[in-house]
Amino acid sequence: MNFDPGERAREAERRASEWLAAEARAIEASPELDAPGLRRLVLGAQAALTGDAGGAVAARLAVARASPALLLAVDATRLLRDLAGRFPAGALPGGEAAALAHGERVGAVAAADAAGSAPARLVRTASGWRLTARKGLVANGPIADWIAVLASDADGAEVACLVSPRDEGVRVGPRLALSGLDALAASALSADGAPVPDGRVLGPPAGGAAAARYRLGADLSAAIAAAGLVRSALAAATRHARATPRDGRPLLAHQEVSFPLADVLALGEAAELLCHRAAWLAEAGDPAAPTVVRCAKVFCADAAERAASACVQVMGGEGYRRGGVADRAWRDAKGLALAATTTEVARMEIADALLSR
Amino acid sequence: MEFALTPEQEALRREVLRFAREEIAPRVREHDLAGRFDRESWKRLGEMGVLGLHLPPEHGGGGASVVSCVVVGEALGEAGVDGGLCLSYGAHSFLCADTILAHGTEAQRRRWLPRLATGEWIGCMGLTEPGAGSDAAAIATRAARRDGGWVLDGRKMFITNGGIADVAVIFARTAPGPGHAGISAFVVEKGTRGFSAGRDLHKLGMRSSVTSELVLDGCLVPDESLLGEEGNGHAIALRAVEWDRSTLLAPFLGQMQFLVDRCCAYAKERVQFGRPIASFEAVRHKIADLAILREAARGLVYRVAWCKDQGRPLNPLEAACAKLFVGDASLGPTNGAVVLHGGYGYCHEYDVERVFRDTRLAAIGGGTSDIQRLILSRLLDVGGAAGAEGP
Numbered sequence: 001m002n003f004d005p006g007e008r009a010r011e012a013e014r015r016a017s018e019w020l021a022a023e024a025r026a027i028e029a030s031p032e033l034d035a036p037g038l039r040r041l042v043l044g045a046q047a048a049l050t051g052d053a054g055g056a057v058a059a060r061l062a063v064a065r066a067s068p069a070l071l072l073a074v075d076a077t078r079l080l081r082d083l084a085g086r087f088p089a090g091a092l093p094g095g096e097a098a099a100l101a102h103g104e105r106v107g108a109v110a111a112a113d114a115a116g117s118a119p120a121r122l123v124r125t126a127s128g129w130r131l132t133a134r135k136g137l138v139a140n141g142p143i144a145d146w147i148a149v150l151a152s153d154a155d156g157a158e159v160a161c162l163v164s165p166r167d168e169g170v171r172v173g174p175r176l177a178l179s180g181l182d183a184l185a186a187s188a189l190s191a192d193g194a195p196v197p198d199g200r201v202l203g204p205p206a207g208g209a210a211a212a213r214y215r216l217g218a219d220l221s222a223a224i225a226a227a228g229l230v231r232s233a234l235a236a237a238t239r240h241a242r243a244t245p246r247d248g249r250p251l252l253a254h255q256e257v258s259f260p261l262a263d264v265l266a267l268g269e270a271a272e273l274l275c276h277r278a279a280w281l282a283e284a285g286d287p288a289a290p291t292v293v294r295c296a297k298v299f300c301a302d303a304a305e306r307a308a309s310a311c312v313q314v315m316g317g318e319g320y321r322r323g324g325v326a327d328r329a330w331r332d333a334k335g336l337a338l339a340a341t342t343t344e345v346a347r348m349e350i351a352d353a354l355l356s357r
Numbered sequence: 358m359e360f361a362l363t364p365e366q367e368a369l370r371r372e373v374l375r376f377a378r379e380e381i382a383p384r385v386r387e388h389d390l391a392g393r394f395d396r397e398s399w400k401r402l403g404e405m406g407v408l409g410l411h412l413p414p415e416h417g418g419g420g421a422s423v424v425s426c427v428v429v430g431e432a433l434g435e436a437g438v439d440g441g442l443c444l445s446y447g448a449h450s451f452l453c454a455d456t457i458l459a460h461g462t463e464a465q466r467r468r469w470l471p472r473l474a475t476g477e478w479i480g481c482m483g484l485t486e487p488g489a490g491s492d493a494a495a496i497a498t499r500a501a502r503r504d505g506g507w508v509l510d511g512r513k514m515f516i517t518n519g520g521i522a523d524v525a526v527i528f529a530r531t532a533p534g535p536g537h538a539g540i541s542a543f544v545v546e547k548g549t550r551g552f553s554a555g556r557d558l559h560k561l562g563m564r565s566s567v568t569s570e571l572v573l574d575g576c577l578v579p580d581e582s583l584l585g586e587e588g589n590g591h592a593i594a595l596r597a598v599e600w601d602r603s604t605l606l607a608p609f610l611g612q613m614q615f616l617v618d619r620c621c622a623y624a625k626e627r628v629q630f631g632r633p634i635a636s637f638e639a640v641r642h643k644i645a646d647l648a649i650l651r652e653a654a655r656g657l658v659y660r661v662a663w664c665k666d667q668g669r670p671l672n673p674l675e676a677a678c679a680k681l682f683v684g685d686a687s688l689g690p691t692n693g694a695v696v697l698h699g700g701y702g703y704c705h706e707y708d709v710e711r712v713f714r715d716t717r718l719a720a721i722g723g724g725t726s727d728i729q730r731l732i733l734s735r736l737l738d739v740g741g742a743a744g745a746e747g748p
Contacts, residue, residue: 001360001659009358261733262681262730262733277652281360295653344642350649355641355644357621
């Protein structure tokens with residue numbers, strides 16, 4: 001057991017922090033950026049976080065503190081890249097795999113089917129594989145170069161395929177207006193019998209394994225984003241409480257203000273440690289990883305909602321101002337409770353794992 | 358970061374889990390209900406090497422790391438050992454024996470530690486007083502120099518193991534207050550004239566642990582009883598409190614797993630509306646919440662232990678976060694475990710109500726949750742909390 005983050009993680013965090021400091025103004029303005037502007041920002045973040053060290057939890061937490069939406073965007077590419085690596089060699093045209101690895105392409109994974117839609121299907125016909133899908137909310141959808149689509153085959157087994165937004169029969173919808181996570185470019189995706197080349201299909205059982213691995217990575221990403229939000233909400237509320245006087249003393253000198261913030265501080269510490277442990281288990285391929293990652297997702301998302309609510313309350317009218325830090329945290333936190341596996345479904349999956357022992 | 362236990366720690370965990378399930382857990386309910394200390398289990402813990410696990414071999418101990426002690430505490434809780442016995446073990450091994458190890462002279466260590474290591478002698482620590490709880494620096498017990506020794510006068514309150522202890526680390530004021538500058542620590546043996554245990558206190562939980570008043574009435578102890586330097590008692594007490602934030606919290610982690618196991622077994626077996634209640638989402642959410650709490654608390658508790666193994670000075674952020682989180686966050690999920698069991702959860706036979714009662718102490722003993730919030734508030738105020746300065 002060793003709680004020292006280690007040199008590799010420290011270096012990754014330092015690199016991420018340098019990039020974040022250099023781009024602080026752009027990140028602050030990112031909720032107002034259009035899709036091309038967001039694409040430039042995401043590519044910049046990916047370039048700063050390339051390589052194995054870029055996946056270090058410490059570096060991702062640093063990004064999440066600055067912008068949970070930006071972390072989700074960067075991680076969407078990371079998850080696509082991980083999925084793409086499981087396809088047969090040559091699935092992507094020449095140079096694209098290397099460009100993805102170097103953070104020079106934006107990726108997305110279309111997982112959740114749109115509400116009320118039939119599950120996505122990828123079936124082999126006489127003329128090859130055909131994709132029919134209605135995906136509701138695809139992170140990075142409007143800015144992605146490559147999208148992995150999770151679907152079922154004719155037998156109901158999980159499969160996956162790689163598509164480009166430019167492919168025949170694939171339609172990426174316009175950017176969706178979200179309640180929160182303003183700096184995330186998200187869209188619907190649909191396909192009506194779109195042809196998919198053989199080399200870009202991952203059939204069963206590899207498709208199922210890839211989907212399970214994706215869900216693990218997506219839950220961990222949402223957990224880290226939420227843990228980062230806890231910290232940034234705490235920081236904003238603490239700054240406000242230090243600087244704002246009441247009855248001749250700073251707000252922070254009043255226990256009714258400082259005690260809820262102390263609770264958030266403890267939640268933040270617990271959330272970050274749980275993210276580190278979940279990531280470590282996932283990387284080690286530990287059988288307990290799926291359950292612990294889901295625990296991290298639920299705990300961090302709940303902690304983010306609690307932290308954001310405390311942040312709004314402590315900041316009072318300023319906290320309730322549209323577009324302010326607290327308002328953004330409040331809206332982002334709800335998005336993170338829904339992102340990847342929703343907290344309700346995650347709880348069910350945790351219980352299923354425990355009950356099946 | 359790296360979270361694996363060593364093979365030795367894994368083996369220790371398995372062995373303690375097996376031993377505690379087979380030899381201690383079956384006796385727990387009887388002693389909890391009677392509010393009686395289980396001497397037989399205590400003896401077995403001593404024989405197993407648990408009571409002196411952290412002490413060096415030259416003093417009869419196992420020389421284990423703090424992380425290993427947390428592993429053992431967690432295994433005891435998971436096995437279903439009641440919080441009362443775990444609390445007695447913690448007060449004995451960490452608050453008393455470790456304090457003597459850390460601050461005692463070689464002669465003092467040789468005198469007390471070997472018999473504390475085996476459990477032949479039981480130890481306790483007397484800091485809290487009727488008028489000095491959270492405000493520990495307000496203690497009124499006095500120690501005055503007399504004829505090559507010290508005379509102690511005062512009363513101690515809520516002392517775990519107080520009524521059964523053979524050796525007590527007692528904090529007393531050797532110079533006028535206010536504040537903590539004039540506080541010193543002494544070791545007082547049972548049978549010393551003027552030293553007696555007052556009434557035992559009946560408690561909501563931790564019922565098999567003896568909690569007593571201690572009375573010091575003209576209690577004369579020799580110079581050799583002074584532990585550490587005169588006037589250094591506050592620092593000694595603070596160091597002891599570190600254990601509260603690691604090893605003493607470890608059984609709570611194990612108890613969460615114990616509740617998960619109990620809830621899963623009951624939910625699969627209990628049929629209502631024609632199907633096992635495990636099929637109801639609300640029931641499964643309660644089970645999940647216990648597991649989530651355990652996973653979230655684990656990192657905080659083990660981190661304190663790891664820091665202590667590294668010889669780092671007391672870190673108020675890490676220690677207070679662990680204590681606050683475990684104390685407060687356990688309330689909802691442990692309540693959920695009782696509710697999941699319905700009427701049976703309210704009865705003794707299913708053990709979940711005992712864990713519910715026992716875990717209430719996590720928010721009180723060794724510094725209440727509000728004291729932890731006070732510590733963390735100060736860190737926020739001076740900007741000492743990591744991340745509180747902002748991204």
